[in-house]
Amino acid sequence: MNKSSKAAKKLWKIGSKDFNTQYFDYNKEGDLIIKEGHNIYNVRYLAEKFGTSLEILMPFVIEERLEDFLDLAAAISKKVEFKGKFFYNYPMKVNQSKEIVMSVVGEGAHLETSSYNELWMVKKMLEQEKFNPNIRILCSGPKTDSYINLIDELQHKGVKIFPLIEGPNELKFLQYSKYDVGIRLDIPVKASSRWNKPVDRFGFSAKEILDMGSFKNLKILHYHVGSQIEKLNDVLIPIKYALDVYFKLKEKNPSLDTLDIGGGMPIPYERTKGYPVEKLMERILKLVKTESEKRGLPHPNLICEWGRYMVAPAQITVYKVIDTKRIKHKASPATKWYVIDGSFMNDLPDTWAIDQKWAIAPVNNKRDGNLNEVWLAGSSCDSDDIYKGLKETLTLPVFDMNGENDGAGPMYIVVFDTGAYQTSLAAQHCMLSSPMKIVVENGHIVVVKKRESAEDVGKTFGW
């Protein structure tokens, strides 16, 4: 198989808005480039200059996505005459990197924290005066004493904090607080998301909530059925269920005015087209409007917490192929292992944990144009530290580390959409160093996480 640069773009689905790859292209030399308006970053050059494994964070991608999303929500609200307010709360758990949190907040996002430590970062922003007092913070996750105390401290300082009650112990503390609260509803529906469990450990059933009696301070009814919800209807069915509970709950709790639908908007990791966000937003806002008007009641305000959708495409991870090995097994659809200088188990742990698929392409594509089917092997000693592609194999340029005349220099590969969850879940099996992280924006390249030395990694283990 022989591929020109144009065909390469098509094969690896580069330059396509449907797959969030409109920021990438191959130049004439066959190198992958990142385009930020007039600023161009050559990924091969970055890999050579900074070394691999390398994470490249692109805050401009988040800024553009969030700006587009908030404009879309406003335009659709107007079109369908949705009268509630719409809030986007970025769930910090998806990626707590400072550059990301500062980017979303700068574009008008509110925040959601899931732990004391995340809320402590909010406190730090406040102390550094990097905080707009209009930002609303939702606090989810089980509340330890220190988390409750920090919520209280920030509420006293005038920060708009809404603890979301998830369990009976929190209920005791928060139901009679003088500040606003939300409560989490456990929705008994099956959605096409691997996180949607038959028995949910979070929140309360509709009956439990409706039997609780009235709260003077109840503002928000919240639920979250799962991340990466593959079918549009599976987003809408829980909303309909929650609206029914919301309106019943409002009879006893007139202060209730907001429905928070959690996360769920998916990313096309597997490069198949899902449902467009425009269509989903229109269906959501129309549903909320219709259900309210059916009951003759005001439209609730709406919160969504779609973090993966916002940040996954804003980071790529680059590795160098450090060895190639023939696969001799006849039944194997791949003919070679490409061994990389990083680890799927460590740096992209969802590969191992949840069989996450990633779109992968060559960074430098100027070999002889021939392609082969390969599997990737990470650098840890673990037989699970592998990635076999979207459909049993990966198509990558032929490269033979041990061949005589390859002559085109090292081969680098890029993993797309690595901006969600992977950093906080990352590990250091075999004491491998984590990838170095750089930020590219406004034509500048800044190192935000240096390459870890053996000594740095050793410190984690008490050396």
Ligand SMILES: Cc1ncc(COP(=O)(O)O)c(C=O)c1O
């Ligand atoms: C309460 C809550 N909100 C939002 C999210 C983020 O969802 P997504 O992965 O769709 O961004 C999560 C993810 O676990 C969550 O638990």
